[in-house]
Amino acid sequence: MPAIILVVDDEEHFEPLILQRFRRQIRDKAYEFIFARNGAEALDILAQREDIDVVLCDINMPKMDGLTFLSKLRDLIPASTSKTVMVSAYGDMKNIRAAMNLGAFDFVNKPIDFEDLEITINKTLTELNTLRKAEKARELEEKNEQLQELDELKSRFFTNISHELRTPLTIISGMAGQVAENPEKWFSRGLQMIRRNSDSLLVLVDQILDLRKLESGKLELRPVRSDVMHFLRYLAESFQSYAESKGIRLTFQSEIRELVMDYDPDRLLSVVSNLLSNAVKYTPEGGHIGFSVDRSGDLLKLRVKDSGAGIPEDQLPYIFDRFFQADPKDGIRRANSTGVGLALTRELVKLMDGDIRAENEEVGCSFHVTIPIRQSAPATEKDVLAQVADFIPGIAEATDNGLLPVAGKEEEAPTLLIVEDNPDVQQYLISCLEQDYRLVLAANGREGIEKALEDIPDIIISDVMMPEKNGLELCEALKTDQRTSHIPIVLLTAKADVESRIAGLERGADAYLAKPFDKKELLTHLAKLLELRRQLQDRYSSLSGLGDNGPETAQYEDSFIIRVRSAVEAHLDDEDFATPQLCHAIGMSRSQLHKKIKALTGKSTTHFMRSIRLHKAKELLETTDLNISQVAYEVGFHDPKYFSKTFAEEFGLKPTEYRKS
Numbered sequence: 001m002p003a004i005i006l007v008v009d010d011e012e013h014f015e016p017l018i019l020q021r022f023r024r025q026i027r028d029k030a031y032e033f034i035f036a037r038n039g040a041e042a043l044d045i046l047a048q049r050e051d052i053d054v055v056l057c058d059i060n061m062p063k064m065d066g067l068t069f070l071s072k073l074r075d076l077i078p079a080s081t082s083k084t085v086m087v088s089a090y091g092d093m094k095n096i097r098a099a100m101n102l103g104a105f106d107f108v109n110k111p112i113d114f115e116d117l118e119i120t121i122n123k124t125l126t127e128l129n130t131l132r133k134a135e136k137a138r139e140l141e142e143k144n145e146q147l148q149e150l151d152e153l154k155s156r157f158f159t160n161i162s163h164e165l166r167t168p169l170t171i172i173s174g175m176a177g178q179v180a181e182n183p184e185k186w187f188s189r190g191l192q193m194i195r196r197n198s199d200s201l202l203v204l205v206d207q208i209l210d211l212r213k214l215e216s217g218k219l220e221l222r223p224v225r226s227d228v229m230h231f232l233r234y235l236a237e238s239f240q241s242y243a244e245s246k247g248i249r250l251t252f253q254s255e256i257r258e259l260v261m262d263y264d265p266d267r268l269l270s271v272v273s274n275l276l277s278n279a280v281k282y283t284p285e286g287g288h289i290g291f292s293v294d295r296s297g298d299l300l301k302l303r304v305k306d307s308g309a310g311i312p313e314d315q316l317p318y319i320f321d322r323f324f325q326a327d328p329k330d331g332i333r334r335a336n337s338t339g340v341g342l343a344l345t346r347e348l349v350k351l352m353d354g355d356i357r358a359e360n361e362e363v364g365c366s367f368h369v370t371i372p373i374r375q376s377a378p379a380t381e382k383d384v385l386a387q388v389a390d391f392i393p394g395i396a397e398a399t400d401n402g403l404l405p406v407a408g409k410e411e412e413a414p415t416l417l418i419v420e421d422n423p424d425v426q427q428y429l430i431s432c433l434e435q436d437y438r439l440v441l442a443a444n445g446r447e448g449i450e451k452a453l454e455d456i457p458d459i460i461i462s463d464v465m466m467p468e469k470n471g472l473e474l475c476e477a478l479k480t481d482q483r484t485s486h487i488p489i490v491l492l493t494a495k496a497d498v499e500s501r502i503a504g505l506e507r508g509a510d511a512y513l514a515k516p517f518d519k520k521e522l523l524t525h526l527a528k529l530l531e532l533r534r535q536l537q538d539r540y541s542s543l544s545g546l547g548d549n550g551p552e553t554a555q556y557e558d559s560f561i562i563r564v565r566s567a568v569e570a571h572l573d574d575e576d577f578a579t580p581q582l583c584h585a586i587g588m589s590r591s592q593l594h595k596k597i598k599a600l601t602g603k604s605t606t607h608f609m610r611s612i613r614l615h616k617a618k619e620l621l622e623t624t625d626l627n628i629s630q631v632a633y634e635v636g637f638h639d640p641k642y643f644s645k646t647f648a649e650e651f652g653l654k655p656t657e658y659r660k661s
Contacts, residue, residue, distance in 0.1 A: 002032040003125050004049075008042040008057040008069065009035075009087065021114045031121075038062055039069030046076060054124050055084040056117075059095050067095065070102040083124045087112065165204070166494035167422055168197035170516035174428045177519060186431065193424050207340045210270070214347040221351055223262040223377040228300065229254065229293065231265065232272065236291050239276045247285035250276075254293040261300065262377040267348050272302065274345045275367050279306040282467070283364070298373045305366035311358065319358055320346040413438045414530060415455060419448030419462035419474060420492075429461060432519050433526075445469025449477050452484050456595030459529060461522075464493035464504065472507045479508030483592045486536075486557050486599055488529040492517060537602040541611070557600055564597070568612045575636045579605045613637070614650045621659050628655045 007018055015035045025031040034052070036042040038061045046052060055073070059066035066086060073084065083105040088096050096107050105124055108117050172194050179190040213219035236252035243250035272291075279289045287307040294301045311319060320342050349356040354371040416437035420426040421444050430439060440455050442448035446468040452460060460478070464471035471491050478484040488510040493500065504512045511525045540561050567585040571577035582605065583593050594605050601608050613635040620631045632643035648654045653661065 002026075002029045003053045003121075004032050004034065004051050005054045005056060005121065006034045006036060006042060006045060006052050008037075008039065008055065008061070008066070010037050010058065010061045022118070025118075039064030039066065039072070042069060043072060043076065046073070046082075050081070052082050053128055054121055055082060056087065056121075057084055058087045059092070059099065060089075067098055067102060070099060070104060074103045083128050085120055085124055165201065166515040167425060168200045171197045171422075171424045171428050173516045174432070174519060178428070178431050189427075193427065197424060204340070207270075207344050210344055210348075214344070214351060219351065221264045221267060223264050223374075225260060225262050225375060225377045225379045226265075227258050228261050228263050228268075229256050229259050231263075231268070232293055232302075235269065235272055236276075239273075239280070239291075243280050243283075243289060246280060246283075248280060248283050248287050248289060250280075250289045250291065252291050252293075256293060256295055259295065259300070259373070260375065262374045263371070264352070267352065271345050271348050271369065272304075274341045275302075275304040275369070278341065278367075279304050279308070282306065282308040284308065287364075295373070300371045300373050302369040302371070303366055305361060305364060307364040310360045310363075310365045313360065316358060316360070320356070414458040415440060416526075417442060417448065417451055417455065417457040417460045419443075419445065419451075419460065419466070419471070421463065421466045425463070425492075432522065436523075445471060445474040448474050452478055452487065453481070453592070456484065456592060456599065457487060458533070458599060459526060460487055460489045461526075462489060462491055464491055464500075472503060475504065475507040475509050482560055483588055483596060485560070486533075486596065488533065490522075490525055490529070533599065534602075536600060541601045541603060541608075560596070561600065564608070565612050568609050569616060572613060572616060572635050573633065575638050577636065579609070582609060610646060611650060614647055617643070617647060617655070618651065618658065621655060631655065 007015070009015075018033055018035075019026065022031055022033070026033070034045060034049075036045055039057075040063050042055070042057070043064075046055075057066045057069060061069075070084060070086075084103065086096065086099040086104045086107040087110060088099070088107055089110050099107065105127065106120050108120055175186065175190040175193050178186045179194075210219060232254075233252060236250070240250045240252075276289070276291065283289055283306045289307070290303070290305045292303045292305075294303075346356050349369055349371070352371050354369060356367065356369045358365060358367050414437050416433060417440045418426060418429050418433075419442045420429065426441060426443075430441075433439060437459075440451055440457060442451045444466045445462070448460070448462060449469065451457075452474075462471040462474055469477070471493065475489050475491065478487060478489065489508065490511040490513060491504045491509045492513050492515060493504070494515045501512045510529055513522060513525065536557065540557070563586060564582065567582055568577070571581070579590060579593070583590050586593060588596065590605075597603065597605050597608050603611065617631050617635045620626055620634060624631075626634065628644065629640040632638075632640040635643075637643035637646075644654050644656075647658070651658060
């Protein structure tokens, strides 16, 4: 393919001269020349043709000189598209310098040395090819980055879709088993939960299919002419009870009493429900959601404002994109969304010839929908409100979420903390565990951490994908805190891939179960983890072999027990060094220290401190000639008789008998 060279010169003899001197290159299809008589004519040619490689341009020309042409050319085409070589009288350095400053690649002098001109053209073409290759490489790299980003977005999309599918499947499968095992207790509530989660699955599948139809242009509106305000008011009222069940106040505001217009009830229901559901999901307890409707000329304006965490400014332009979800970081909203709801909402609004946008407010964010008001569809007597209550997710949950009170267990039963944001999954876990555990509940990761620090449970079950803080963050926070590092944590998640399991175990999780999980498998994991804790209790209560040949997971607890023992041994002869002083030395509250030591040793703080003193007394009896009273005083007992009694309780022999043995 020949190099295309545009020659810009007003001298009539220059064109035949060029064609004559470069006839061999033209014949061999190395060069192809195009001619223009001035800068204006050259710009017209460049505007019409994108295949020109080199421009050979004189400086002094009528109509538009070469320097003016260069200044306009710089704004017309990028440097990687073509290069310009200027032709100037010998010694005209002022114009040559000006041309180079305007972007000329090189220059040749008149009278022209055609051998030098050919060398200059070839040098220019070589530079141009280098630039074009670099540009193609950059474009290819950008394309690869875009494809990789799209691949990651799709991967996250399908992961979240998996979560949205697996969670209701866990409830459906699990509650079906509970109903089969105990129909008298679970038949009614179990069937309600199964029905509710089946509906949730159906809504999600319908959204995915609708989005696909919209993108392929196969979804059509079915408008009716009816009072849209009656429809929107009823929709808002239906959502109010759902919001109230979450401790959120939802208000509806509009000065429009009645507005008869064309709208598709199903599609408008989907748009508003998605926005209100989104607002309820990401507004904290005690927050407020405002839903307002206004009219501006021939436009209907809907606004949904919440008092949640808002959306990161750098992510606002992308929240309506398919596959997009915000980064799942603490405090960032919409981390658990599937990437379907808002994408579907935008496509439906576009189908209505409307517009949708989101913006952050001083508190929370707001979504604005604008729809044209039209009145050409046939009037309808159809009850467009019939499907509203059935469609809205959580309406049944708001009126009867199926939650039974957590059974109160005797203190001897292990305490189990359930951290789960889905009420139905939480209820299913309660049904599986209430017979064997004293249960404590938390609805998100942040609350789970607070409850764990407050109650110091014996074991924790946590979902991974949750608002506020996710399960991995909860796991890391508790496993790196000396007050809770000993607590076994079981992660339940829809992320069943190997990478997710490894991520959970690296954060300190003791077990990782994928949804839907088997009840027996869960109970077996819990029993095994508690058995391992009991084995550690035996090890710690004997105060032997700490830090040596212990399980890797016990090294952190070894360090804690060694700290406690060192603190007590540093005050062995101080009979007043008791629990309050130990709490101060360790940096934990009395309750937290008691629960931690009880979990690790099976003993109260006082009993464990006494064991440390008695083990030291046993050592003194073995290695010194101190009498029994002196040993008692050395280890902090002011009454030798009480010392002898407790020594016998600890080791089965009185001090005198032990020394003789």
